Amino acid sequence: MAQTETTSRIKHRGQLGARAQRGRESVVTGVLFLCALVSVFTTFAIIATLLEETVAFFREVSPIDFFTGTKWTPTFTPAQYGVLPLLAGTLLVSAFAALFAVPIGLMTAIFLSEYAPSWLRSIIKPILEVLAGIPTVVLGFFALTFISPEIVKPFFGTSQIFSALSASIAVGIMIVPLVSSLSEDAMSAVPRSLREGAYALGATKFEAVRRVVVPAALSGIVASFILGVSRAIGETMIVALAAGGAPNLTWNPLEAVQTMTAFIVTLSLGDTPQGSLEFRTIFAVGMTLFVMTLGLNIVSQYLLHKFREVYE
Amino acid sequence: MISAPAALRRRLVARRGAGWVFAIVCALAAGLGIAALAVLLIDVALEGVGRVSWDFINSFPSRKPEDAGIKAALWGTIWLMALTALFAVPLGLGAAIYLEEYAPKNWLTQVIQVNISNLAGVPSIVYGLLGLALFVRAMELNRSVLAGALTMSLLVLPIIIIASQEALRAVPNSIREAAYGVGASRTQVVFHQVVPIAIPGMLTGIILALSRAIGETAPLIMMGALTYLTFTPGDPLDRFTVLPIQIFNWASRPQEAFQETAAAAIVVLLAVLLAMNSVAIILRNRFQKRGLG
Numbered sequence: 001m002a003q004t005e006t007t008s009r010i011k012h013r014g015q016l017g018a019r020a021q022r023g024r025e026s027v028v029t030g031v032l033f034l035c036a037l038v039s040v041f042t043t044f045a046i047i048a049t050l051l052e053e054t055v056a057f058f059r060e061v062s063p064i065d066f067f068t069g070t071k072w073t074p075t076f077t078p079a080q081y082g083v084l085p086l087l088a089g090t091l092l093v094s095a096f097a098a099l100f101a102v103p104i105g106l107m108t109a110i111f112l113s114e115y116a117p118s119w120l121r122s123i124i125k126p127i128l129e130v131l132a133g134i135p136t137v138v139l140g141f142f143a144l145t146f147i148s149p150e151i152v153k154p155f156f157g158t159s160q161i162f163s164a165l166s167a168s169i170a171v172g173i174m175i176v177p178l179v180s181s182l183s184e185d186a187m188s189a190v191p192r193s194l195r196e197g198a199y200a201l202g203a204t205k206f207e208a209v210r211r212v213v214v215p216a217a218l219s220g221i222v223a224s225f226i227l228g229v230s231r232a233i234g235e236t237m238i239v240a241l242a243a244g245g246a247p248n249l250t251w252n253p254l255e256a257v258q259t260m261t262a263f264i265v266t267l268s269l270g271d272t273p274q275g276s277l278e279f280r281t282i283f284a285v286g287m288t289l290f291v292m293t294l295g296l297n298i299v300s301q302y303l304l305h306k307f308r309e310v311y312e
Numbered sequence: 313m314i315s316a317p318a319a320l321r322r323r324l325v326a327r328r329g330a331g332w333v334f335a336i337v338c339a340l341a342a343g344l345g346i347a348a349l350a351v352l353l354i355d356v357a358l359e360g361v362g363r364v365s366w367d368f369i370n371s372f373p374s375r376k377p378e379d380a381g382i383k384a385a386l387w388g389t390i391w392l393m394a395l396t397a398l399f400a401v402p403l404g405l406g407a408a409i410y411l412e413e414y415a416p417k418n419w420l421t422q423v424i425q426v427n428i429s430n431l432a433g434v435p436s437i438v439y440g441l442l443g444l445a446l447f448v449r450a451m452e453l454n455r456s457v458l459a460g461a462l463t464m465s466l467l468v469l470p471i472i473i474i475a476s477q478e479a480l481r482a483v484p485n486s487i488r489e490a491a492y493g494v495g496a497s498r499t500q501v502v503f504h505q506v507v508p509i510a511i512p513g514m515l516t517g518i519i520l521a522l523s524r525a526i527g528e529t530a531p532l533i534m535m536g537a538l539t540y541l542t543f544t545p546g547d548p549l550d551r552f553t554v555l556p557i558q559i560f561n562w563a564s565r566p567q568e569a570f571q572e573t574a575a576a577a578i579v580v581l582l583a584v585l586l587a588m589n590s591v592a593i594i595l596r597n598r599f600q601k602r603g604l605g
Contacts, residue, residue: 035406114338115339127346128346137529237529
């Protein structure tokens with residue numbers, strides 16, 4: 001009998017230990033779960049603050065004037081709140097940046113994934129990573145002190161320091177590493193058997209790349225382009241330094257423009273009291289920016305997801 | 313009859329030629345990115361290196377460009393990074409460990425995961441708006457280092473989480489199974505076995521995230537950190553400025569002398585970044601050599 005008592009006591013102690021351990025486990029799990037929830041909280045906080053001020057803004061300014069007006073003079077009297085000049089500035093800078101960065105990024109990716117020997121790849125990739133890590137304020141300075149006077153002025157014959165084009169080139173330099181690394185990932189994920197099939201049919205390397213590898217990786221490549229454009233739209237410091245800051249409704253890249261991001265920064269340089277219409281204006285513009293980039297990011301993620309489903 | 317193979321051969325030469333032209337164009341494109349980086353570094357170095365001195369690092373900004381220095385900005389950057397790391401590192405690692413090791417595969421986990429990748433794509437200036445409304449105004453932290461660091465933490469959190477998740481995913485499953493096999497609980501498996509192996513990879517992610525934060529300018533301008541300061545922060549509620557903002561301030565002035573001062577500050581900023589990136593690369597190489605990359 002004594003023996004069974006001991007056994008049961010041991011069992012009992014074991015159960016106690018197991019219960020304490022389970023308790024510890026659930027505390028740890030709970031704390032870690034809260035850490036993960038912070039990201040959800042961040043999203044809610046972003047949407048809530050943007051919405052609150054944007055709704056307050058639209059109580060004072062009609063949405064129709066905001067989205068269709070062609071004059072942006074929020075700090076003058078009479079103030080006009082047509083966002084089109086800012087939108088045009090943003091699209092102009094992003095479009096020209098993409099015009100440089102997309103072909104260069106894609107061809108860099110093709111070179112790295114299909115042509116470069118591995119020793120060369122191991123030199124070029126870290127350099128591109130360093131380029132990706134250059135702070136944008138430094139690229140803005142570069143646009144102002146080098147791209148504008150040494151490239152844009154002599155080649156395009158303008159006398160202006162500030163132009164959408166100088167900013168575009170710098171933004172393009174910023175997104176080349178992004179486009180090239182994501183496109184390269186996509187092309188490296190294309191199975192070897194597809195390339196070998198092309199060679200077996202008598203294709204040259206160029207034909208295999210152009211007709212087989214790139215089409216097979218297309219959704220991943222397009223996703224990288226879209227992500228690059230989204231990054232260009234959200235870029236702030238380069239345009240704040242180099243694009244000029246004049247809300248112009250123009251398609252001429254040699255003129256000075258103001259983008260949505262540059263407007264937000266410029267207005268924030270002064271003191272904007274909370275509750276003032278100026279304060280709400282930056283949130284309304286910020287909301288427009290947020291919705292645009294979020295839309296592009298979702299499309300890009302959807303494409304990447306589809307791509308992964310095919311090959312992984 | 314003989315002309316067909318000859319024509320075929322000619323076509324083959326043309327096809328191979330096109331291939332060579334394409335390969336060369338691609339190589340040139342790859343070279344262009346590197347050339348841009350080289351020109352940028354040379355441009356900044358030529359203009360700025362001459363101005364970097366102990367006096368430059370140890371002086372406050374001044375209306376006279378030749379007396380201006382980066383003391384306030386450098387100390388502001390150090391304060392900001394220390395506080396950002398304090399908030400973002402535990403939160404980011406905790407979230408990554410939860411998502412990789414604990415989370416059940418359900419819709420909530422899916423939502424959190426998608427949400428994190430979306431947050432990584434939100435423009436930094438939008439974080440500035442959030443910081444302005446939430447930390448500066450609603451929580452009345454004003455334009456303090458603390459408010460700046462909280463904003464920066466939210467901004468780098470997705471980067472830390474994604475990188476740390478990758479590091480955890482690279483730990484082979486056999487290690488988890490072996491630990492479970494000898495009777496370890498989940499927490500023991502994760503914290504005694506998996507996390508120690510993933511630490512170098514996580515550190516790389518943390519360093520890369522912080523080096524992104526060091527160069528971020530826009531959100532801090534939104535929070536009003538652009539100031540002419542002649543003191544360094546003494547506690548987390550003091551006002552502050554940081555290196556990139558000081559650079560922005562000098563670069564946007566018309567005088568040539570201030571451009572030089574801006575270039576000198578960029579040299580210092582890039583030196584700090586280079587040091588951080590080198591550490592990250594060394595860690596990553598060590599990580600890969602152990603066969604876990």
